[in-house]
Amino acid sequence: MTEPAGNGGEFEGLVAVVTGGASGIGEAVAGELAARGAQVAVLDLKDTEFVCDVTDDTTVRRAITAVAERFGRIDVLVNNAGIGAQGTVADNDDAEWLRVFDLNVVGIARVTRAALPYLRESPHAAIVNTCSIAATAGLQQRALYSASKGAVLALTRAMAADHIREGIRVNCVTPGTVDTPWIGRLLDAAPDPAAERAALSARQPHGRLVGAQEVAQAVAYLASPASGSTVGIELAVDGGMSGLRLRPVSS
Structure with a gap:
């Protein structure tokens, strides 16, 4: 659990839940929301007060109930938990396809389903899903991962349509390649x-990996009560990868 900084920021008095919040993007998001005044409950498999496996509905409901009992409310949900996958469409067996979709897509459904009764009571309810550039651009060796994140993008839009008239805004952030522990493990291998690393950096027009803190800033914008008219969008944090087409650098 991350306690608020108490600086009277835009999230003062609000409670945020961040899944997969013990490392990488999730850890940065939890810290950013806390710095802006939120009380933040981190849900993860370990190293947190609210232990949660998003592939297990029982632990999801137990964790969300515990957060609501601890803080008395839930205002913001950041569905960040997820896993990566490498390979072409032929390189992962059925079990791996089901495992990745169960975590990356159905996991969002489980956590949101459990949190909805509390979000409906909030005057500033917001859900932010962590999507990916893989949902909008064809990347090599990322067939399974791209399919799961494409589903997250579609799910975000459908959720936004379903819940906006209940006062719940739903958006997603679509990062490029982020400098996280998972990317670090891929590079090490x-x-x-x-x-x-140089190839991954060069793939993004600004010439470097995206920082987790940069993604956290975007998530905070989407979740903020100040962004009340921002609904059903995907906010790219990718160094221009999704929209720019630069000429090769001259030698």
Whole structure:
């Protein structure tokens, strides 16, 4: 659990739940929301007060109930928990496809389903889903991951349509390649980690990996009560990867 900084920010008095909040993007999001005044409940598999496996409906409901009992309300839900996958469409078996979709897509449904009764009571209810550039651009060796994140994007829009008249805003953030522990492990496993990092950095027009804190800032914008007219969008944090087409650098 992350306590608020007490600085009277825009989230003062609000309670936020962040899944997958113990590391990477989720950890940065939890810290940013707390710095802006929120009381933040981190849900993760370990190293947190609210232990939760988003693939298990029982633990999801137990964790969400515990948060509501602890803080008395839930105003913001950040569905960030997820896993990656590599390979073409032929490289992962059925079990892996089901495992990734169960966590990345159905996990969002489970947590949101459990949190909805509390969000409906909030005057500033917001849900932010962590999507990916993989949902909107064809990336090599990311077939399964891209399919799951494409589902997250579609799910975000459908949820936004379903719940806006209940006063619940739903949006998603679509990061490029973020410098997280998962990317670090992929780089470490590469034959030439330095060359692989350089290739991933060069793929993004601004020439570097996205910082987790940059994604956290975008999530905070989407979740903020000040963004009441921002609904059903995907906010790209990708260094221009989704929209820019630059000429090759001249030698």
